[in-house]
Amino acid sequence: MRELADRYHGTVLVVGGEGEKCRQVALSYGFRDVITPGDIIKANQHVAPFRKLTDEEYRNSRDLLAEGYRSLQDVVVEAVFVFADSRDWASDLQIILDVAMSKGGRLETRSETFDEGPPIYFSHSDVVWSAAHEHVRLGMGALRRIVEVVFEEVTGGKKLETHAFGKPQIGTFEFATRLLQQWRAAQHGLPDSRPPRTVYFVGDTPESDVRGTNAMDARSENTWYSILVKTGVYQEGTVPAYRPRKIVPTVLDAVKFGIEREVARRRAGGSAPNAKLLPLDGMSKDVLNDGAQNRVPSVQVHGDHD
């Protein structure tokens, strides 16, 4: 989403997360004018009849009408970003749909054709995620589906296509590639134009992690090697909807597997003459420690380069 700050110079609506966190993140990405559902409810409490802002939410929310907007109809939303999990689905859904049905993003208006709302981006589209509960919990992907279905319902059959970042979208893997190249150059002085020969991609969700890695592998010159762990969404004994190259119990096992495979290839002479194993840095160690916890982060262990 960071890369979209250059595209939208006006007002963007940012949804999700705890308190003011997502507004701050959006501003740090370079978005210039960031409003939240709380700002809209503060200006018109009737937007969400069953939502009452807490005192703290009310205080932290922007007072749009005091800032010079004569009415909410003066506010034009250029894009909607769902940055993090919504904390109030009913009011966030209502506000996203209001904007989607508006005349060109202008708040409190209604399009006659329902096809002129601004683009809506979700930071990922996993329908469920693995949390502390025994069974997976609904996540942002479910809300995304809900936005699309209810839009169709209330507009008498019009379609709404929202956008999602994150896995399995290829753009996410390309973004990771760019980050990885920058990191290899900055941290290890490796030429940043040369990609790692093998990227080990570890994840717990076949539909996003494995699917995206396999798709990236199919279109890349280098190898994207999918590893599925059993500590998250994927349940042992079931057949994953997308087949990983390897299934291991935990993230730590996945990292060990990647290292051992690289060492073995090196011994077998499969590596280029100047290949070297990179030392783990602090971030990597943190990731390995996280592997012991319940929510499994997806990490890339990248092997040597040619």
Place this chain on the structure above:
Amino acid sequence: MRELADRYHGTVLVVGGEGEKCRQVALSYGFRDVITPGDIIKANQHVAPFRKLTDEEYRNSRDLLAEGYRSLQDVVVEAVFVFADSRDWASDLQIILDVAMSKGGRLETRSETFDEGPPIYFSHSDVVWSAAHEHVRLGMGALRRIVEVVFEEVTGGKKLETHAFGKPQIGTFEFATRLLQQWRAAQHGLPDSRPPRTVYFVGDTPESDVRGTNAMDARSENTWYSILVKTGVYQEGTVPAYRPRKIVPTVLDAVKFGIEREVARRRAGGSAPNAKLLPLDGMSKDVLNDGAQNRVPSVQVHGDHD
């Protein structure tokens, strides 16, 4: 829903409304063991990762584990009732789906076939309703659709059929008929076996009010006369999806129309010899006063009987 208290003698899950209100209503209907989403979250906070009960909610919720249940798996839900608008869609949706996907209603279990959950009832199925905001707001019917769509999504395509009371379901109009007959007998001493010759049904929503009234009219010996008002969901200038017999500005206009039509028929000799106009009682007056407010109640003005 009152009439279902005879069918479900065990534990029922009641969803929606402010605080403890819906539990109390369910108990007053005769349901014997009523649990709420708050009770489940109190027993296992991981059910809804982003929902925190307020101190008051925590205090008011039942402590199922202290009442003798060894674990939530000992609780078997016989039916789910969405009595009133949910105040927290994410956690209520999660809990309804958990029960729908369970082995026969047993909490915290998962069916292998996803076809053995208990029945789920919604007290109505209007997708939108007319509140203080200029544009209609999402209502319980939207949540019902969401429950069905997300169930399909997370079960890999299984269908969930929920039940809805309320308009346009014929059962609702039949229930209203029974209430009306009781009221005519108790209040005015009219023989309760004889239905009113004409029932004027006033509503703001073509898809529920007008649709149901016209369907009831088609199958009844007496006349169900649909009147649509312009103060709610229906917007002037649009073509209603279901055609009412009459469109008037407000509820008060609808009542006047019904009275005048009855008086005219009486003068023209269309009434039975013993027909009389019933005086308005307190309840009717309250309804007329409500007509001035934004949320339009649906009222029946019943004419004379044969």
